[in-house]
Amino acid sequence: xxxxxxxxxxxxxxxxxxxxxxxxxxxxxxxxxxxxxxxxxxxxxxxxxxxxxxxxxxxxxxxxxxxxxxxxxxxxxxxxxxxxxxxxxxxxxxxxxxxxxxxxxxxxxxxxxxxxxxxxxxxxxxxxxxxxxxxxxxxxxxxxxxxxxxxxxxxxxxxxxxxxxxxxxxxxxxxxxx
Amino acid sequence: xxxxxxxxxxxxxxxxxxxxxxxxxxxxxxxxxxxxxxxxxxxxxxxxxxxxxxxxxxxxxxxxxxxxxxxxxxxxxxxxxxxxxxxxxxxxxxxxxxxxxxxxxxxxxxxxxxxxxxxxxxxx
Numbered sequence: 001x002x003x004x005x006x007x008x009x010x011x012x013x014x015x016x017x018x019x020x021x022x023x024x025x026x027x028x029x030x031x032x033x034x035x036x037x038x039x040x041x042x043x044x045x046x047x048x049x050x051x052x053x054x055x056x057x058x059x060x061x062x063x064x065x066x067x068x069x070x071x072x073x074x075x076x077x078x079x080x081x082x083x084x085x086x087x088x089x090x091x092x093x094x095x096x097x098x099x100x101x102x103x104x105x106x107x108x109x110x111x112x113x114x115x116x117x118x119x120x121x122x123x124x125x126x127x128x129x130x131x132x133x134x135x136x137x138x139x140x141x142x143x144x145x146x147x148x149x150x151x152x153x154x155x156x157x158x159x160x161x162x163x164x165x166x167x168x169x170x171x172x173x174x175x176x177x178x
Numbered sequence: 179x180x181x182x183x184x185x186x187x188x189x190x191x192x193x194x195x196x197x198x199x200x201x202x203x204x205x206x207x208x209x210x211x212x213x214x215x216x217x218x219x220x221x222x223x224x225x226x227x228x229x230x231x232x233x234x235x236x237x238x239x240x241x242x243x244x245x246x247x248x249x250x251x252x253x254x255x256x257x258x259x260x261x262x263x264x265x266x267x268x269x270x271x272x273x274x275x276x277x278x279x280x281x282x283x284x285x286x287x288x289x290x291x292x293x294x295x296x297x298x299x300x301x302x
Contacts, residue, residue, distance in 0.1 A: 028189075028211055032188050032189055036188065049275075049277050049278040049280070050278060050279050050280045053241075053242055053278065053280045053281075054280065056242060057242060057244070060209050060242075060244050061244065061245060064209070064211055064244065067211060068211075128287075128291075131248070131249060131252055135214070135249075145245040145246075145248075145249065146244075146245045149245050149248075
């Protein structure tokens with residue numbers, strides 16, 4: 001049996017300036033450990049404390065959203081996350097993907113699109129409004145506050161896409177530029 | 179009333195309450211997956227404290243808060259605001275490292291919604 005071609009995988013990572021990538025079932029402790037690795041990396045790269053905190057914050061919101069979604073929708077593979085952090089053209093890009101019900105994905109894409117039309121002041125007032133929403137309402141609408149928070153930290157509109165899969169599922173990818 | 183003494187972990191802050199001295203101290207990062215569960219004892223403590231006593235100081239050296247922790251902190255500040263409106267003496271002192279302006283911005287946004295004494299103190 002041939003060993004997997006890890007060199008080409010590594011070349012691909014290098015070309016895409018991917019500094020961190022994870023694919024598999026994500027747990028609370030893995031989120032912490034990968035987060036620590038990310039912070040240490042940014043410290044050695046002398047990233048400014050503000051940007052490092054934004055990158056970390058977006059990473060935590062994205063991965064915890066996947067954990068919460070998996071907890072609320074216990075289908076097989078729901079807790080499998082694909083997480084990637086890269087540094088290109090002077091910006092960090094934090095991306096995460098997971099399997100969702102098609103309708104949930106469509107709803108999230110609509111939210112992302114709506115947030116993209118708002119400027120920083122409008123995002124702030126949306127954020128404060130969402131902060132005052134009762135807890136159960138927040139849970140019902142899904143990633144409300146977290147999504148707005150990421151949009152505020154982002155230096156470009158959040159990118160999201162949906163790849164349809166079988167049986168009413170889809171793969172959701174979200175990418176945030178810091 | 180029992181005081182709270184919770185050691186810090188990488189995802190949760192140190193929390194110490196002092197009923198006799200009228201203070202709460204919190205230090206570190208806060209991004210537990212279930213913030214409502216984690217902060218339940220503190221929310222209960224602040225609520226019963228304010229029913230019994232009339233002055234409270236929150237000494238905070240909090241750094242990164244995930245959005246669910248932000249929501250809980252806002253609930254706590256709302257309780258302080260209510261106590262302040264009722265004539266009680268409440269204060270928040272939030273200390274941060276001058277190198278990290280994000281912490282000051284976060285504290286500043288909480289302060290906007292509070293009319294009690296809310297001090298944001300940058301340190302070298």
